[in-house]
Amino acid sequence: MTKHQINGARRRVLQSLPALALANYLPNALAAGKEQPNIIFILADDLGHADLGVYGQTDFKTPHLDRLAADGIRFTQAYANSAVCSATRFALITGRYQYRLRGGLEEPIAGASDTIGLPPSHPTLPSLLKKQGYGTALIGKWHLGYLPTFGPLKSGYDSFFGNYGGAIDYFTHKPGVGPNVKEDLYEGEVPVHQIGYYTDLLGARAVDFVNKQQAGKPFLLSLHYTAPHWPWEGPGDEEISRNIDNIFHYDGGDLATYGRMVESLDASIGRVLAALEKKGLAENTIVIFTSDNGGERFSKTWPLTGQKTELLEGGIRVPAIVRWPGKVKAGQVSDQVAISMDWLPTLLAAAGGAPDPKFPSDGQNLLPILLGQARSNERTLLWRYKANAQRAIRSGNWKYLKIGKNEFLFDVVKDQRERANLAKRHPEVFAQLKAQWETWDKQMLPITADVRTHGVSGPVQADRYGVPASGSVPD
Amino acid sequence: MTKHQINGARRRVLQSLPALALANYLPNALAAGKEQPNIIFILADDLGHADLGVYGQTDFKTPHLDRLAADGIRFTQAYANSAVCSATRFALITGRYQYRLRGGLEEPIAGASDTIGLPPSHPTLPSLLKKQGYGTALIGKWHLGYLPTFGPLKSGYDSFFGNYGGAIDYFTHKPGVGPNVKEDLYEGEVPVHQIGYYTDLLGARAVDFVNKQQAGKPFLLSLHYTAPHWPWEGPGDEEISRNIDNIFHYDGGDLATYGRMVESLDASIGRVLAALEKKGLAENTIVIFTSDNGGERFSKTWPLTGQKTELLEGGIRVPAIVRWPGKVKAGQVSDQVAISMDWLPTLLAAAGGAPDPKFPSDGQNLLPILLGQARSNERTLLWRYKANAQRAIRSGNWKYLKIGKNEFLFDVVKDQRERANLAKRHPEVFAQLKAQWETWDKQMLPITADVRTHGVSGPVQADRYGVPASGSVPD
Numbered sequence: 001m002t003k004h005q006i007n008g009a010r011r012r013v014l015q016s017l018p019a020l021a022l023a024n025y026l027p028n029a030l031a032a033g034k035e036q037p038n039i040i041f042i043l044a045d046d047l048g049h050a051d052l053g054v055y056g057q058t059d060f061k062t063p064h065l066d067r068l069a070a071d072g073i074r075f076t077q078a079y080a081n082s083a084v085c086s087a088t089r090f091a092l093i094t095g096r097y098q099y100r101l102r103g104g105l106e107e108p109i110a111g112a113s114d115t116i117g118l119p120p121s122h123p124t125l126p127s128l129l130k131k132q133g134y135g136t137a138l139i140g141k142w143h144l145g146y147l148p149t150f151g152p153l154k155s156g157y158d159s160f161f162g163n164y165g166g167a168i169d170y171f172t173h174k175p176g177v178g179p180n181v182k183e184d185l186y187e188g189e190v191p192v193h194q195i196g197y198y199t200d201l202l203g204a205r206a207v208d209f210v211n212k213q214q215a216g217k218p219f220l221l222s223l224h225y226t227a228p229h230w231p232w233e234g235p236g237d238e239e240i241s242r243n244i245d246n247i248f249h250y251d252g253g254d255l256a257t258y259g260r261m262v263e264s265l266d267a268s269i270g271r272v273l274a275a276l277e278k279k280g281l282a283e284n285t286i287v288i289f290t291s292d293n294g295g296e297r298f299s300k301t302w303p304l305t306g307q308k309t310e311l312l313e314g315g316i317r318v319p320a321i322v323r324w325p326g327k328v329k330a331g332q333v334s335d336q337v338a339i340s341m342d343w344l345p346t347l348l349a350a351a352g353g354a355p356d357p358k359f360p361s362d363g364q365n366l367l368p369i370l371l372g373q374a375r376s377n378e379r380t381l382l383w384r385y386k387a388n389a390q391r392a393i394r395s396g397n398w399k400y401l402k403i404g405k406n407e408f409l410f411d412v413v414k415d416q417r418e419r420a421n422l423a424k425r426h427p428e429v430f431a432q433l434k435a436q437w438e439t440w441d442k443q444m445l446p447i448t449a450d451v452r453t454h455g456v457s458g459p460v461q462a463d464r465y466g467v468p469a470s471g472s473v474p475d
Numbered sequence: 476m477t478k479h480q481i482n483g484a485r486r487r488v489l490q491s492l493p494a495l496a497l498a499n500y501l502p503n504a505l506a507a508g509k510e511q512p513n514i515i516f517i518l519a520d521d522l523g524h525a526d527l528g529v530y531g532q533t534d535f536k537t538p539h540l541d542r543l544a545a546d547g548i549r550f551t552q553a554y555a556n557s558a559v560c561s562a563t564r565f566a567l568i569t570g571r572y573q574y575r576l577r578g579g580l581e582e583p584i585a586g587a588s589d590t591i592g593l594p595p596s597h598p599t600l601p602s603l604l605k606k607q608g609y610g611t612a613l614i615g616k617w618h619l620g621y622l623p624t625f626g627p628l629k630s631g632y633d634s635f636f637g638n639y640g641g642a643i644d645y646f647t648h649k650p651g652v653g654p655n656v657k658e659d660l661y662e663g664e665v666p667v668h669q670i671g672y673y674t675d676l677l678g679a680r681a682v683d684f685v686n687k688q689q690a691g692k693p694f695l696l697s698l699h700y701t702a703p704h705w706p707w708e709g710p711g712d713e714e715i716s717r718n719i720d721n722i723f724h725y726d727g728g729d730l731a732t733y734g735r736m737v738e739s740l741d742a743s744i745g746r747v748l749a750a751l752e753k754k755g756l757a758e759n760t761i762v763i764f765t766s767d768n769g770g771e772r773f774s775k776t777w778p779l780t781g782q783k784t785e786l787l788e789g790g791i792r793v794p795a796i797v798r799w800p801g802k803v804k805a806g807q808v809s810d811q812v813a814i815s816m817d818w819l820p821t822l823l824a825a826a827g828g829a830p831d832p833k834f835p836s837d838g839q840n841l842l843p844i845l846l847g848q849a850r851s852n853e854r855t856l857l858w859r860y861k862a863n864a865q866r867a868i869r870s871g872n873w874k875y876l877k878i879g880k881n882e883f884l885f886d887v888v889k890d891q892r893e894r895a896n897l898a899k900r901h902p903e904v905f906a907q908l909k910a911q912w913e914t915w916d917k918q919m920l921p922i923t924a925d926v927r928t929h930g931v932s933g934p935v936q937a938d939r940y941g942v943p944a945s946g947s948v949p950d
Contacts, residue, residue: 059778232895251900254890255778297894302777303534303730305938312938344509388940403940406933415729418937420707420774425726458881458941458948462893463780463787465863465878465935466941466948473933473941 036218036351037324040206040276041125041343042090042269043222045085045141045167045229048295049317050302051262057300060259064270065289065321072287072323073332073370079394080293083308083315083341083385084108084454085166085229086143088292088340093144093155095126095361099384103145105311107309107386107453108166116144120154123292123356125344127156129220132353134474137209138162139267140202140224149190157222160188167226170198170233171241197235199227199261199385201312203268210275215284218351223272227265230296250460258298283325286350288343291318294380297461299415303416309455311383311392311401312418323351328370336369337379337394346370387455388467389475393437400433404473409433511607511693511826512799513760515681515751516600516818517744518567520560520616520642523770524792525777526737531772532775535734539745539889540764540796547762548807548845554869556815557770558783558790558860559583559929560641560704561618563767563815568599568619568630570819570836574859574919578620580929582784583641584862592620595629598831600819602631604695612684613637615677615699632697634664636680642701645673645708646716671751672710674702674736678743685750690759691842693826698747702740706770711737725935733773758800761825763818766793772936778891784930785891786858786867786876799825803845811844812854812869821845857915861922862930863942864950868912872897875908879948884908 050056054066054074081091081098087470090104091097098104103116118124126136138152140162145151146428153161163184165175173185173194185192194201206223213219231238232253244252269289276282294315295301296308306312320338322328341363348354349367368374378393391402397413409430423430455471456464488656499652525531529541529549531751556566556573565579566572573579578591593599601611613627615637616705621628627635638659640650648660648669649929660667669676681698688694707728708715751757769790770776771783781787795813797803823829823844843849855870866877884905898905930946931939942948 056533058533102737250895251897252895254895255892298892300777302775310938381519401937403937404933406940408937411544414731417730417773420725420727421935421937422726458879458894462876462878462881462883462896463785464941465881466939466943468941 003049003439009050029397035284037327038213038218038271038281039129039134039220039347039351040285040287041220041222041347042272042287042289043089043140043224044265044289044291044319045224045226046293046296046299046308047228047262047265047291047319048299049300049304049305049314049319050300051228051295052266052319054269055319056302057262057302059255060263061466062266063394064261064266064273065319068269068273068287068289068323069321071325072321072328073328073334075320075322075334075336075338077335077337078290078317078318078320078343079337079339079381080291080318082107082383083293083310085141085292089224090118090144091339091341091363092292092343093118093126094122094356094359095125095341095363096359097382097444098343098361102445105386105445105447105451107235107451109145110166112146112451114149117150118155120150122155123359124156125347126152126220126222127352128344128348128356129351132348132351133218134351135213135217135219136222138222138224139205139209140222141166141226142224151189153188160186162186162202162224163226164444167229167231167247168198169231169241169244169247171196171238173198174247176247177245188439191348196262197233199225199264199268200235203271204425206268206272207275210279210281213279213281220347223269225265225268227268228258228261228296228299232257232261232298248460251300255298284323286347288320288322288347290320290340290343292340294318301391305417307456309387311385311390311403312401313412313416316383316392322370324370329372332372334369334376334403336366336376338366339363339379339380339381342366380436382437384441384444384447386451386453387472389472391437391441393433393440395436398429398433400430400437404475407434510759511609513688513693513756513800514609514686514822514826515760515762516695516697516822517701517745517747517762517764518564518615519740519764519766519772519794520699520701521768521771521783522703522737522740522766522794523776523782524789525775525796526703526770526796527741528714529796530794531777532737534775535732535738537737537741539741539748540794543744543748543762543764543798544796546800546805547796547803548809549809550795550797550809550813552810552812553765553793553795554791554812554814554856555766555793557582557692557858558768558785558865560767564617564619564829565593565850566816566838567767567818568593568598568601569597569816569834570816570830570838571834572816572837572857572919577920580861580920580922580926582926584618584620585641585927587621589624591629592625593630595625597630598834599631600822601627601695601697603819603823603828604826604830605631605633607823607826610688610692610694611697612694613697613699614680614684615697616641616701617699623732626664628663635661637661637677637699637734638701642704642706642722643673644706644716644719644722645701646671646713647887648673649722651722652720666897672708672739674700674739674743675710678746681747682750683742685747685754685756688754688756690741690756695822698744700740700743702743703733703736707732707736707773710739722924723935728773730773742789761797761799761822763795763797763822765795765815765818767815769793780892780894782931783863784860786860786865786878788887788891791867797845799845804847807847809844809851811841811851812856813841814838814854814856817841855911857912859916859919859922861926861928862947866912866916866948868908868915870908870911873904873908875905875912879950 086108301314304314306314561583776789779789781789
């Protein structure tokens with residue numbers, strides 16, 4: 001690396017302010033009374049970076065999502081805010097680092113609590129869009145705290161059909177196994193019983209929702225599937241559902257089942273998109289598809305390493321696709337670095353609104369990128385994770401990573417597998433990123449002893465043999 | 476699993492004798508004076524299961540090896556005898572479990588010693604083929620012990636050009652870095668200095684060898700590349716060579732460089748095959764291509780987990796291709812389970828010979844499979860590895876795996892990723908395989924304190940964060 005390059009690297013490192021500078025590019029036309037777009041925000045659960053055909057999956061097919069990407073823009077460097085479910089969902093719905101809220105520290109939220117959840121008073125993507133005149137609905141997984149204290153109807157959604165927790169069995173709709181476990185399926189705040197494969201139920205409800213919409217009244221539909229989260233049950237696998245004794249399902253699953261789960265997710269989304277088309281709403285609807293964290297045990301993450309619960313790229317890199325016919329040019333592939341908390345400012349901008357100034361977004365309004373009005377810009381993004389004392393910062397192409405006692409500096413563009421540790425070759429970059437992480441960390445809520453965290457461990461996953469049953473290595 | 480299936484599983488588990496029963500299928504025609512085939516045995520170093528186009532690599536191209544597979548038979552379930560270099564080479568050259576020889580216990584051989592190497596008196600693939608009238612040559616890596624005690628010329632090869640150790644820099648031909656390190660490049664037992672990229676030097680020498688051959692005098696050419704073993708240097712990367720300070724090259728490499736290394740390997744092999752064709756020898760030459768262990772840090776091993784130094788499938792599963800025009804039908808893909816030590820009895824059978832009865836092969840003569848005279852048969856294969864106290868046995872589709880304190884039972888056909896631990900669902904299979912491993916282990920040399928072993932550790936590889944700097948977790 002030449003001196004010039006080092007200076008370039010240093011400049012990039014120093015560009016650490018939440019990159020809102022581009023907000024100036026906000027197209028005023030959109031904010032000035034033109035027809036507001038509908039929004040369908042589709043979130044998959046534990047879907048890894050390369051689990052869609054268009055991202056490199058070759059073992060099964062995802063024609064509807066591949067087509068969605070072909071009709072719009074696909075991001076190759078999109079990140080989740082966290083390596084687990086509920087933490088990322090905090091960032092998504094608030095547009096801010098999840099570490100600003102106690103509930104967002106949980107990795108992930110495990111059970112009911114009066115204090116751990118999304119405070120109903122906090123501005124959210126649905127509550128801010130409501131102010132712009134939107135109807136709002138969540139169909140699917142909430143995972144931001146339990147009734148009676150927390151819930152989607154208390155945080156900006158007009159209606160809700162789905163589960164409050166982190167995972168349910170696809171057939172019993174229970175968050176665990178056994179006769180004493182209650183179903184976690186709700187219509188608003190009322191428990192309901194339904195028969196069917198959960199992915200299909202959510203898709204059917206979303207189709208109903210779309211069919212009820214009328215042009216002129218914009219809507220936000222958050223369609224948050226649990227697929228392809230464990231347990232490992234594809235459509236028709238009721239017998240597997242009857243035979244599991246632990247919902248984590250460490251003794252089940254295989255690539256074929258995983259493929260069927262993702263294919264059914266793709267098919268379900270296909271039905272929703274077809275309904276949108278038939279209703280004549282496709283043209284003025286922004287459809288976003290992404291995932292809440294990196295891949296789990298059967299996910300394809302090649303060429304990345306790492307997985308859910310890890311700040312390696314495979315644990316936080318996700319697919320991200322945006323389609324907005326007529327506005328976002330079809331067939332685009334963008335290397336813009338993006339992250340879950342960007343969608344709030346982006347979608348508010350598209351709706352003619354903006355984040356609450358008292359709760360400014362830590363994310364970036366990506367609308368100028370989507371509309372082709374701005375070129376890719378460098379980002380500085382930060383993560384932390386309690387299990388295994390993980391820290392990460394990406395700035396430009398550099399990434400500082402700490403796991404346990406081990407520290408690394410990677411060029412994650414050149415070396416996506418995070419193998420070549422450049423810490424000694426570029427000590428000044430290494431030191432700067434490390435210091436920058438520390439400065440940022442002080443602005444976030446501290447990780448205290450009572451914060452729950454979850455890691456992979458050797459006893460349940462053979463290739464993590466060094467990690468003891470506790471799931472944590474010493475820091 | 477039904478009772479019938481359990482009994483089937485038990486039967487498979489009990490079929491544990493070295494599966495030599497098929498030797499009866501040996502085609503007598505071959506042993507009865509017909510023209511003996513030439514043999515080119517090509518061994519790659521650290522090439523992973525999915526690193527060739529025909530095995531799923533899509534990031535770069537390997538047209539010559541893909542074509543070799545199309546013209547012959549490709550094995551989808553081929554294994555290396557060990558998860559590291561020299562141990563597998565012991566099994567390859569002796570046709571027996573490497574654990575029968577002190578040198579074979581090393582993981583891998585690291586330095587010169589009077590006792591750790593292949594005893595010159597031991598029958599080998601080249602020495603046994605010489606008795607069948609073959610001329611024999613090794614071009615490339617030896618790694619079975621150092622001069623003056625050990626060496627290819629002492630173990631059955633008529634000639635040798637290559638390196639004695641485990642790895643050399645592709646440009647300096649040194650097994651380490653710095654002015655005091657001597658080159659490891661030999662013509663027989665005489666050090667030689669040459670200029671050039673090692674993969675190209677070996678290919679050119681192999682082309683020369685082929686060009687000197689005459690029909691009627693059969694030959695064995697062992698062409699053992701070091702590619703794509705570290706250091707991470709593609710053709711033209713002399714500047715990288717000048718700048719590395721540790722031959723393990725933990726601060727270098729990336730997928731693009733790795734791709735160029737494998738592409739140059741493929742091109743070099745292409746030149747050898749073209750020479751064979753031009754010389755008119757292709758028709759009567761068996762060409763075998765395989766690797767000595769599973770993938771290293773940049774290797775593609777999807778959908779397997781694990782890597783070199785691990786008994787997970789990714790650490791021991793390798794590509795294996797055989798071409799023998801006219802004899803082996805083109806375009807075949809075989810699910811026959813195979814292992815490095817099978818090649819000795821297989822090639823001797825093809826040459827009209829057999830292993831030395833005092834040193835019977837632990838492998839299986841695969842000739843009936845290659846010639847389409849027998850269907851795939853179930854195997855029982857066993858491995859052990861000192862680092863992280865690893866044990867593995869595959870019997871039928873079952874695999875028992877132990878790493879550190881963690882024990883697993885997998886169906887590695889249904890679940891190639893080794894995620895679903897079936898130990899509690901099938902306790903009888905688990906117990907049987909475990910006992911079978913113990914019985915076998917007693918027949919092998921013990922792993923004593925002085926046995927060297929090498930494992931991946933967290934400080935050098937981010938996704939192995941649980942493994943301490945020593946490279947071993949407690950057993």
